[in-house]
Amino acid sequence: MASISRIPGVNNLVLTYSPASNHCSIFFSTNHQPNKVKIQSRTKISTGIVKGTNKTLKSVQLDVFMTSDDEDEMSEGFFEAIEELERMGREPSDVLEEMNDKLSSREFQLVLVYFAQEGRDSWCALEVFEWLKKENKVDKETMELMVSIMCTWMKKLIEGKSKVEDVVDLLADMDCVGLKTSFSMIEKVISLYWELGEKEETVAFVKEVLRRGISCLDAGDNDGNKGGPAGYLAWKMMEEGSYIDAAKLVIHLKECNLNPEIYSYLIAMTAVVKELNEFAKSLRKLKGFTKCGLITELDMENIGLIENYQEDLLAHGLRLSKWVIEEGGPSLHGVVHERLLAMYVCAGRGLEAERELWEMKLVGKEADGDLYDIVLAICASQNETGSINRLLTRMEITSSLRRTKTFSWLLRGYIKGGHFKDAAETVIKMLDVGLCPEFLDRVAVLQGLSRKIQVSGNVDVYLNLCKRLSDANLIGPCLVYLHLRKHKLWVIKML
Secondary structure, X not given: OOOOOOOOOOOEEEEEEOOOOOOOEEEEEOOOOHHHOEEEEEOOOEEEEEEOOOXXXXXXXXXXXXXXXXXXXXXXXXXXXXXXXXXXXXOHHHHHHHOOOOOOHHHHHHHHHHHHOOOOOHHHHHHHHHHHHHOOOOOHHHHHHHHHHHHHHHHHHHHOOOOHHHHHHHHHHHHHOOOOOOHHHHHHHHHHXXXXXXXXXXXXXXXXXXXXXXXXXXXXXXXXXXXXXHHHHHXXXXXOOOHHHHHHHHHHHHHOOOOOOHHHHHHHHHHHHHHHHHHHHHHHHHXXXXXXXXXXXXXXHHHHHHHHHHHHHHHHHHHHHHHHHHHOOHHHHHHHHHHHHHHHHHHOOHHHHHHHHHHHHHOOOOXXXXXXXXXXXXXHHOXXXXXXXXXXXXXXXXXXXXXXXXXXXXXXXXXHHOOHHHHHHHHHHHHHOOOOOOHHHHHHHHHHHHHHHHHXXXXXXXXXXXXXXXXXXXXXXXXXXXXXXXXXXXXXXXX
């Protein structure tokens, strides 16, 4: 039996669990003499909603307070048991064995509550519960009661600035008396630390739980793929927008050989995706400010820093994905490639993103059509001809609406990358198969080609596109006013 010597109780006991029965709340009235204890029983449980990682947890409050209304006298056996246990002249199990036939189930519960009170012997409460567990006298209601008591002790330790090791000791004591630590209990402790702003202590608590190997899996989670302290803390960090810190936390725990749960790697990969996405948004704003002349062009040193930061983020994601594949089952491979795909899309890496699309397909996780189109646009902006041709093969078995969307993404990718000749060819292909490019896309291609003419002097692509658009009644005729062959100068009406 592990020792928790006299952890103080409190008047409000809060438990996180899924209640089976409706209700039992116990109201205590006591003076200093054990044989004068009066108990009043009422049916009252308040339930509230607590947000967790991806599930709803129920909070049950057990109210304990002094009252003098409608008091019910307990049996003499109850008072005798309290007196004997407080005297500590014999082992608690011997006292309880002797009182086995004299106390009802409700009275055994009240013995637990009595010793959970402020100033009472918490060690004795654990001994009572351990004996009840051994005698198969712990029903759902008693289990909920004991967990609520333990949660209260947890809260008092944390609010009292006790050492992290003491809090983890209490979790170990719970296991010792047959009260298995559930993930909701670990989650509650992490939340208590986090809400008090004790972030260093939160990390220290997670490390200590992992170091001692305290099990905290949800019931039915035999694979260990969901739930756990590392993943939950990383998720808490992500809620505050600290994406890179969440990813680095999980990597740090792994490098310390603390073996965080597999699911935490996936959460950390999600954090990397979010950080890459936020980083991409910031870069777009930066380019917009540069274009407007609000800031100067970035020098090579700053460009190098930007590229290095993105490379570091991708490296974090790849390390995490490697650990998932090494430690997890094949059922997680599709999720890993999905996360990697999101990373490369946010980073604008066309070739790598295309590879992940096929990797997903190989493991039986098909990406939706929009993802294929987004990757196609990225590859088009980088003029990756091989990838573009491979991705376009899907259009042969898609609907007319899907083909229109795919061509539109391809067209916009070419426009974004400044590949206006390829964009013009794409517009003509769409017209050839009976598809109509959107007005803004047509205008963007014509404007891009007109700028190219001023540099290269080659007007053929521009005029050819104008002719095709005119034939399709999408623009008016393009008039050529003058061509000065000697100076290679075209004087034309630009559309």
